[in-house]
Amino acid sequence: MTAPAAQDLVISPEVAAALKDGAPVVALESTIISHGMAYPANLEMASGVEAIIRDAGATPATIAVLNGKLKVGLEPGELELFAREKDVLKASTHDLPYALITKRPAATTVAATMRIAAMAGIRIFATGGVGGVHRGWNTSLDISADITELGRTNVAVISAGAKAILDLPATMEALETAGVPVIAYGTDTFPAFYSRESDLKAPLRLDSAADIAAFLDAKWRLDLRGGALIANPIPAEHEIPAAIIGGAIETALRDAKAQNIAAKAVTPYLLGRIVEITAGKSLAANIALVKNNALLGAEIAIALASR
Ligand code: PSU
Numbered sequence: 001m002t003a004p005a006a007q008d009l010v011i012s013p014e015v016a017a018a019l020k021d022g023a024p025v026v027a028l029e030s031t032i033i034s035h036g037m038a039y040p041a042n043l044e045m046a047s048g049v050e051a052i053i054r055d056a057g058a059t060p061a062t063i064a065v066l067n068g069k070l071k072v073g074l075e076p077g078e079l080e081l082f083a084r085e086k087d088v089l090k091a092s093t094h095d096l097p098y099a100l101i102t103k104r105p106a107a108t109t110v111a112a113t114m115r116i117a118a119m120a121g122i123r124i125f126a127t128g129g130v131g132g133v134h135r136g137w138n139t140s141l142d143i144s145a146d147i148t149e150l151g152r153t154n155v156a157v158i159s160a161g162a163k164a165i166l167d168l169p170a171t172m173e174a175l176e177t178a179g180v181p182v183i184a185y186g187t188d189t190f191p192a193f194y195s196r197e198s199d200l201k202a203p204l205r206l207d208s209a210a211d212i213a214a215f216l217d218a219k220w221r222l223d224l225r226g227g228a229l230i231a232n233p234i235p236a237e238h239e240i241p242a243a244i245i246g247g248a249i250e251t252a253l254r255d256a257k258a259q260n261i262a263a264k265a266v267t268p269y270l271l272g273r274i275v276e277i278t279a280g281k282s283l284a285a286n287i288a289l290v291k292n293n294a295l296l297g298a299e300i301a302i303a304l305a306s307r
């Protein structure tokens, strides 16, 4: 725990006990709950993911801002609040002071969750898909602060590649510039969220949680600061064929443009619109890939804790 944040940080008793013992802990974000999926699927996802991590032998720590504190380890009632409440801020790292001083509930993005996890001493974090460089970046310059954070905070993020709504080649370039190692788990190509494969070759490939833990240990031992992106393909039985999801993404992007959706509203709008267009198929895929990432996150956290 970094001292200056101590007064702002509240760690649940369960997570605090695990951290004190050096036991494996997996951080989870809350933007995916409040802004990534609708109620009640979001609550089912959030509690299901926590259960998967517990069953695997690690402790889940869902992170959000509540009552002016950075909360690490939401209680079940708090998870429900973030799942149901409509008026929740979407907080990236730069929004955290605002969320603290207004005391409004704020769901944390990958970037903000990474930073809070690091303050608490958690090094492994599982989510669905990290943010990246949006299509049309040459006119909008919409590049997620998740990339900036991955470049500077020592937390590994397990993600199903990057969201297919993005410009994936540009996202890969931005990750490289930020100095973020991208490790595909058990595959040679970079996964594209709803699909197991993209046209992009993954920069690095590792085939076990133990190898990924060894990689992270070496990186941080050498004081090579920053995170790592662990790209875990969606399970085959839940994948949506590229031809189907590609059309849905194109339509959603056109609709976003027609409605002038901008800034932090872009990703939630696109994900929600794609759920409508695919009649719920993309939601089922999203939930399946998050659960799959949670399991790998637990395995990596366990391997790292035993080193
Ligand atoms: N993964 C999902 N659904 C989501 C997200 C990740 O399966 O909604 C969220 C994360 O919080 C990530 C955010 O940080 O999407 C990206 O938002 P933006 O593009 O505005 O940076």
Ligand code: MN
Pocket (backbone or CB within 6 Å): 142, 143, 144, 145, 263, 264, 266
């Ligand atoms: Mn953005």
